Amino acid sequence: MTSDTESLSKARLRVWLKLLKTVNGIEGEIRRNLRDGHRTTLPRFDVMSALARFPDGLKMSDLSSFLKVSNGNVTGIVDKLTEEELVQRVPVPGDKRAQIARLTSKGEAEFETLAGYHEGWIDTLLDTLAMEDLETLSDTLERVLAQGTEKERADA
Amino acid sequence: MTSDTESLSKARLRVWLKLLKTVNGIEGEIRRNLRDGHRTTLPRFDVMSALARFPDGLKMSDLSSFLKVSNGNVTGIVDKLTEEELVQRVPVPGDKRAQIARLTSKGEAEFETLAGYHEGWIDTLLDTLAMEDLETLSDTLERVLAQGTEKERADA
DNA sequence: TCCAGATATTTTAAGCTTAAAATTTCAGCC
């Protein structure tokens, strides 16, 4: 391995650690805000956010693949959101195995409120990034994501 | 709010979601690699990585603040690493409350191996980023981190 | 000395997460 290759590898590692630190910091702040100010959690917010994108609801399995978490995971979160009447399970006509989870009107209202705050928190936390930075960053991330997609294909 | 301000806020939100997707994807890949190929987990790797930076070991509380996780959390992880003789707890002379966690020589060897693989995984996953991209990205993240630091001061 | 508050750590309770097993239902084929 040439010295150039080695330093590139080390530089990537350092940037990865910084990326992780940045994202963990922001995510921690969001979790704190949700918990302390709104008595909820990020996984709950994520589920509601996914359901808000699909007004007709999502099958449990579609919800878990959309969020990239396990089936069992969403079962537990939807259980609790259902207890609080923020989400409801609707039977799928013609398939007794499946259920559709969807926001109740109470859940929609709750999500709209939370989403507003959420956008504000992110806006503050990413305050230092102007449109040009955002575009550059977005392009960079896009390339990394594309590389990940390629790898998935190789694994499959 | 002007339309420009609104679109900036929305753009920040979109970039945040992309950032999260990227980091979660990479982190998931690292977790899979550690689990499937090396019978360990990311939190364990993180603890060993922190201890590897401090050959004389770290007090439990310093370890948790370094990793930015709770005290109780490291207690459990160090317990298990200790059972496997990868880490040992050393009493602190003059303070019976405190303990220093440090890698055993077995732990050091194990970490060196894992760290090599880890650097390779990151190198592959960030394959698409050349030195120039890394520098730009690093600067961008630095600014976001600095903003977070400012906010912490305001909260304190 | 003794005690009150601070410090270091562990324990506890609750929630999130996963992979794997279990359950229920479906779909196609005989």
Added chain:
DNA sequence: GGCTGAAATTTTAAGCTTAAAATATCTGGA
């Protein structure tokens, strides 16, 4: 109809995570 394998979901077991309570020890002052 009945069977078999697939599909959708839930349950289970194990581990990670946190905040808060509990424990043990230390420190400084009365």
